[in-house]
Amino acid sequence: MYDIQGVNKELRSTSELLREGIRNFLDGATALPGEVFRDEEVFRDETQSIFLHEWISVACAQAVSNVGDVFPVHVAGYSLLIVRDKKNQVRVFYNMCGHRGSPLVSEACRARGGLLSCPYHGWVYSLNGNLVAAPFLNRSREDSRADDEQLSQLGLVEVRSTVWRDIIFVNLSGSAVSFEDHIAPLDRRLEDWPADELHPVSATECEVSANWKLAAENFVDAYHLPLVHREICSGFEGALKQFGVSLSDRIAGMVMPEGYGSVEEDSKEKSPIFSKLRGQKRTHIETFFIFPNTLILVEPDFQQVIVLRPQRAGLTHETFANYVVSEGSFWEAHSELSRQIDRDSLNVNDQDIDLLEKLQKSRSMSVASQTQVAPEWDQTVSEFQKIWARCFLEG
Template sequence: MTTYSTTSSGNTIVDGPLSEQTYGRSILPAAAYTDPQEFAREQRMIFSAEWVWAGYTHWVGNEGDVHPVEVAGKPLLIVRDGEGNVNVFHNSCRHRGMVVTQEPIEVTQRIQCAYHCWSYNLDGSLAAAPYFNRERRGAPSPEARRKLGLLPVPSAVWAGMVFVNLSDAPTPFEDVIKPLAERWSHIDFDRLHLARERKFDLAVNWKLAVENFLDFYHLPFVHPQVGPVAASLDVDDVVIDSDVIVGGCYPRGAEGKAKKSEDALPFIGDVPAGKVASQDIFCVFPNALVFLEADWFQVIALSPAAADRTVEHMAVFVDESAADPRFAESVSSLCDVLFHVNEQDIPFLYKLQAGRASDGANHTTLLPSWDQITAMFQTAVAARMGYSK
């Protein structure tokens, strides 16, 4: 059972799944990080069953931009239509099922499959199918056009990200994200400007990347630039939804950094005084890791490719007004720091992955004083996968 108490900063301290758990027992078995069969089950039971991160809206920044992605092993297309909307479709031509494209493309009006030149409008509807009935000027009937468009995938856009749900009966995305959206209601995500983006192809299980992101204990030892151990003590566990959104908040993590000079980055929205110094760090289950300060927003999105391979899509955003050249040095410095922090974690992730081959990996210890949020994440995975305690 999970219980909560509130700190003076308004955050939640967790007395959760570890309070009744004896030391020395993993919530997830080591095989959950190494076994290809368990990875395949995750793709079905987690990534095909609920809302997951699929891409960024800036990947399709202009009308006619088409960006292929893969979610749960399934090829999808993210498309920006003529009305400015972002839509997602199954990347499979309705004739013979060939993927329409495997590379990002920009089209004027139609997306064409190269096999038999069937083409689709940006809203997914079938536009043309030459020699459809074996006649030179033959064309599909209006009924055929309606029935043979690209198959849509339930999708949603929030905070510069694209989420999809491959299940048969998705819960509205707005219901899932609402508590975090309300917490961040002072941020104007429509003003986001991409500062820098990088892709990291890592030989590690995706869950280790999540757990490392939620591990505040390692910060002073792996990232000494964040400050002494005392700095890590000034973090509150925060539970938005124990099944979906968990993380932490440094109420004073950005103190002394905000608005020191004319070149300090502008805030992303109308940030109240009480939130100017805070840092929010959350996992939006299962694969979006988000970090928010008043003047920047970071996403580390995870694309699991195998039991021991994860592609990280890391992006840093600032307010659109920070695109002004006078902020260039500040933006560059910010990005350098954030990407360096991510790079510092990589060798430790590799060692964590290597350790999962040990018999001792089934006897790791989660500390009630540090690892309640990690335990919540593991519990959420275990519940979906049917692992017994």
């Protein structure tokens, strides 16, 4: 007979071994075990221990820029529906009909008449999640319309959400600290790059055959810039001055104090820069992770956001969004410049995706546990890994 108990025991011990390895990493004895980047069991645990409880980003609000826009996303096993309602508010619901659980929408669309209709049996919802019609719910020809009391108990399940610097965040468990407290250290840090001066350029959806953590680590890794992105960082000299900043137990970053100055400007036109920027900040490039899955970069004239939506251990969907600084009608007159900025940054992102997919393959070998960080360069990468390890073990 099949020994299910033995199998379960084996599964438990494998998992315990891995947890032991993660604890050893936190004690400074070993590198983070390679399995955490490729193991589906780890991924399943992450969806509970991390993605359920933290403030996670799901998309950018520019994806639902008009009232009635609907944008479905999958993130770490959760299927969500982002809408812009009639009051111009971004709201997030589970993408699940209250009747038999059918997804309401499978691709981005505009809700006709401000209504969402379930494709299974036709229940109709308004954009604030209320059920407004359920055809023949009472199975009566004379009384085909369900009464309001019946309907009011059958709305969509809404998720705690907020928008910050155009990034849509949700907290699925509802138990995380207030978003304001969570983001306050970074909000203060970015005071001179104010969100109300941002002008959205684009939000591109990409698929990366790599673990989401590798993408997060890569974003705060200055060491790779001179080799992988020569066109934005021409030599190690520029990258040498980088330093790490730790803002909270969920947010850290990497600053290149002369990063912007080292960018070769091939355009005659200069984009407007943030109006409050003074002194040395006018040459800063600052990149941050907001644990677990949000990446943000600011330059004097630019913001970039990457939202990582893990699909499985080796597959991540990302929203890659660009913003410039608005100033009167500058961008109406310089649309080619904004397209150029967009092309250049997408090119850099493609270089990263190529690199990450190769990295995922090499990290799939058991010998990958023997990789190690370079302490002088990888301080923010290490910080990300430590936050991940603590949250994973505690969750």
